[in-house]
Amino acid sequence: MKWFYSRLALYNYVMRRLHLLLITFGVVLLSACNNGKAQQPPEPQPTIAIVVNTLPAPVVTAESIENAGAPSPTIEAEEPISPTASIPMSTPTAEPTAEPTPVPEAPIQSISLIPLPVQGLEKLTGLTHAFDERLFVLEQVGRIRIIENNELLPTPFLDIRDRVGSADSEQGLLGLAFHPDYATPGARYEGYFFVNYTDYSGNTHISRFLVSRDDPYRADPNSEVNYLTVKQPYGNHNGGSLAFGPDGYLYAGLGDGGSQNDPQGNGQNLSTLLGKVLRLDVDSEDGRYTVPTDNPFVGQGDSRPEIWAYGLRNPWRMSFDRATGDLYIADVGQNTYEEVNFQLAGSKGGENYGWSIMEGLHCLSGSNCNKTGLILPIFEYDHSQGCSISGGYVYRGEQYPEMAGNYFFSDYCSGTIWRLFDDGDTWVGDPLGNSGLIISSFGEDVHGELYVLNYWYGEIYRLTPGE
Numbered sequence: 328m329k330w331f332y333s334r335l336a337l338y339n340y341v342m343r344r345l346h347l348l349l350i351t352f353g354v355v356l357l358s359a360c361n362n363g364k365a366q367q368p369p370e371p372q373p374t375i376a377i378v379v380n381t382l383p384a385p386v387v388t389a390e391s392i393e394n395a396g397a398p399s400p401t402i403e404a405e406e407p408i409s410p411t412a413s414i415p416m417s418t419p420t421a422e423p424t425a426e427p428t429p430v431p432e433a434p435i436q437s438i439s440l441i442p443l444p445v446q447g448l449e450k451l452t453g454l455t456h457a458f459d460e461r462l463f464v465l466e467q468v469g470r471i472r473i474i475e476n477n478e479l480l481p482t483p484f485l486d487i488r489d490r491v492g493s494a495d496s497e498q499g500l501l502g503l504a505f506h507p508d509y510a511t512p513g514a515r516y517e518g519y520f521f522v523n524y525t526d527y528s529g530n531t532h533i534s535r536f537l538v539s540r541d542d543p544y545r546a547d548p549n550s551e552v553n554y555l556t557v558k559q560p561y562g563n564h565n566g567g568s569l570a571f572g573p574d575g576y577l578y579a580g581l582g583d584g585g586s587q588n589d590p591q592g593n594g595q596n597l598s599t600l601l602g603k604v605l606r607l608d609v610d611s612e613d614g615r616y617t618v619p620t621d622n623p624f625v626g627q628g629d630s631r632p633e634i635w636a637y638g639l640r641n642p643w644r645m646s647f648d649r650a651t652g653d654l655y656i657a658d659v660g661q662n663t664y665e666e667v668n669f670q671l672a673g674s675k676g677g678e679n680y681g682w683s684i685m686e687g688l689h690c691l692s693g694s695n696c697n698k699t700g701l702i703l704p705i706f707e708y709d710h711s712q713g714c715s716i717s718g719g720y721v722y723r724g725e726q727y728p729e730m731a732g733n734y735f736f737s738d739y740c741s742g743t744i745w746r747l748f749d750d751g752d753t754w755v756g757d758p759l760g761n762s763g764l765i766i767s768s769f770g771e772d773v774h775g776e777l778y779v780l781n782y783w784y785g786e787i788y789r790l791t792p793g794e
């Protein structure tokens with residue numbers, strides 16, 4: 328293994344030099360350290376900062392934003408938003424050892440965001456890969472675009488604007504997952520992928536599409552097979568995440584249907600799919616899903632057997648840790664608390680994440696509520712630090728082993744980026760700083776490298792270690 332680590336060290340050194348070069352021309356927007364406020368963490372502190380390396384900045388005026396309509400995934404935010412996060416920092420405890428572990432895991436203390444040199448993308452909602460080097464980017468209006476070799480290809484991979492409605496800020500093309508067989512020649516489901524979108528009536532569709540037989544850069548918009556339609560009572564809280572789990576099943580996140588405070592009680596109602604994570608078998612029969620027989624509510628009266636987990640308000644981004652199979656579900660809060668939920672790999676399902684009995688670690692109304700059987704979040708932050716969580720990924724890329732094991736996420740309103748880390752005893756979440764971006768989502772490429780999506784400006788940044 329030694330050669331590997333010496334090569335890695337050389338590589339890291341070269342990358343650091345490159346970073347210095349980039350940072351020289353970058354803009355340090357903000358350090359996460361408080362400006363001498365009362366909640367100042369104890370000294371000494373690690374330096375925690377986000378460095379955003381900028382392309383020529385888009386000209387932003389109040390008028391252009393106003394004309395475009397203000398993006399606001401949570402319409403209920405009432406608290407003023409402070410861009411400066413103020414959770415006390417932890418001191419890193421990892422120490423160098425004589426024999427480096429293959430995947431060193433320690434809380435990272437700073438990151439840099441490096442822009443991809445692409446322009447022309449519109450309102451971004453997601454980014455993923457199809458088991459090759461290309462990046463597949465979701466535009467809310469109903470297009471999937473391809474970035475290859477740092478170039479945005481002019482022709483969309485898929486354009487279904489004719490059936491995707493995005494009049495509400497939380498509607499549109501919201502999820503994409505390539506079938507595990509997608510890139511396997513001759514496999515039964517080669518070339519198939521699934522999307523989650525809302526239609527012009529606001530209802531949710533989970534549909535399958537097929538890539539063109541003779542062109543890997545074009546999917547056939549006429550190949551749609553609808554697997555699931557869910558009626559949406561309100562415009563907001565549509566969820567939209569799609570991901571194939573390590574078990575090969577398709578997991579789909581649905582919000583509670585919208586409005587405020589879950590007026591229909593969907594989060595705790597097992598007879599509706601709203602406010603849930605679903606687990607579907609899309610392989611056993613062609614053109615429709617079946618329910619895995621070991622789903623937790625199979626045969627339980629009126630309970631919908633598709634349900635895997637419940638008690639969610641608007642799971643805006645869930646992801647599997649590609650190394651462990653653990654599931655992270657970021658759930659957007661109501662008026663006060665944003666939260667990250669966690670499910671160990673090997674879970675049997677059936678978790679109740681609490682909404683709308685609880686918001687974060689707190690009873691939603693009053694000081695008392697029955698918490699029996701509820702799974703509390705592993706992390707929460709209040710609305711002094713944001714107003715709408717954008718869940719991300721655990722970093723498992725090869726390029727920056729020092730970032731391994733950190734779950735990165737952000738807040739749409741504040742642009743703060745956090746890393747959340749299991750130190751073996753407890754979850755430690757710290758803000759790394761404020762990006763100054765409007766982060767709608769994160770993305771992961773085939774190698775496990777992570778990306779940050781600047782929703783309103785169509786910008787994509789690589790997430791890398793800071794200096």
Ligand SMILES: [Ca+2]
Pocket residue numbers: 638658666680681682685686687703704
């Ligand atoms: Ca919860």
